[in-house]
Amino acid sequence: MRIRKLFKFENAHIVRNCSSDRCKRSIHGHSYQIELILEAQRLDHGQMVYDFGLLKSSIKDMIDSFDHAICFWQDDDPEYIDACKKFSARWIALPVSPSAEQFSRVIFFWAEQILAQTQMQNGEADVSVYSVIAHETATGYAQCFSEDVHNAQMGALALSDFEFSPQVRAEWHDSEMYDKLTRGERFINPEVTLQVTPNA
Numbered sequence: 582m583r584i585r586k587l588f589k590f591e592n593a594h595i596v597r598n599c600s601s602d603r604c605k606r607s608i609h610g611h612s613y614q615i616e617l618i619l620e621a622q623r624l625d626h627g628q629m630v631y632d633f634g635l636l637k638s639s640i641k642d643m644i645d646s647f648d649h650a651i652c653f654w655q656d657d658d659p660e661y662i663d664a665c666k667k668f669s670a671r672w673i674a675l676p677v678s679p680s681a682e683q684f685s686r687v688i689f690f691w692a693e694q695i696l697a698q699t700q701m702q703n704g705e706a707d708v709s710v711y712s713v714i715a716h717e718t719a720t721g722y723a724q725c726f727s728e729d730v731h732n733a734q735m736g737a738l739a740l741s742d743f744e745f746s747p748q749v750r751a752e753w754h755d756s757e758m759y760d761k762l763t764r765g766e767r768f769i770n771p772e773v774t775l776q777v778t779p780n781a
């Protein structure tokens with residue numbers, strides 16, 4: 582069984598080395614739509630794969646980091662990176678270039694990490710990220726699956742290789758969220774009081 586939650590953000594970037602001239606040497610923005618698709622073989626006590634409401638905390642904050650931000654590849658020209666940091670309060674440094682493909686990989690990677698570190702409280706058994714679709718425009722999207730996230734040929738992803746501006750961090754519900762993720766700390770879902778005892 583699969584569920585899907587839609588997230589939206591506005592983000593600016595340059596994607597170096599691509600074929601589209603406008604894309605590779607001009608700062609431009611997109612209204613992204615992100616489809617996060619989760620799957621499980623068992624349902625929780627609410628008979629859900631994963632309560633949509635639970636996706637409005639850390640996972641939403643992580644994805645919302647991109648909103649009204651500029652993101653850049655850490656290997657870009659240092660002068661460009663310095664300018665991004667100087668003139669935008671909200672920025673994210675990425676270990677990969679900000680193509681739609683890499684947005685889908687990065688968001689899959691973060692969501693997978695957060696779920697792995699989440700202490701489930703309502704009988705969620707084996708929920709996992711099935712896929713992330715990053716819609717960059719109304720006509721183009723990239724879709725990532727597990728094998729793509731862990732494909733080193735597409736660029737290795739490690740939590741320690743991302744950097745968020747102080748303004749991005751300050752706008753999370755918990756400004757320490759990413760440090761906790763990096764340190765392997767638990768994210769604890771809210772406790773649920775059962776009103777009807779589920780079948781064993």
Ligand SMILES: Nc1nc2c(c(=O)[nH]1)N=C([C@H](O)[C@H](O)COP(=O)(O)OP(=O)(O)OP(=O)(O)O)CN2
Binds near residue numbers: 680718720
């Ligand atoms: N495979 C990819 N191709 C392109 C990406 C990408 O991330 N992955 N990105 C871009 C640019 O960011 C560009 O702004 C979007 O390109 P495009 O789809 O051509 O945008 P348009 O709005 O011009 O598309 P229309 O279909 O004409 O509306 C380029 N390629």
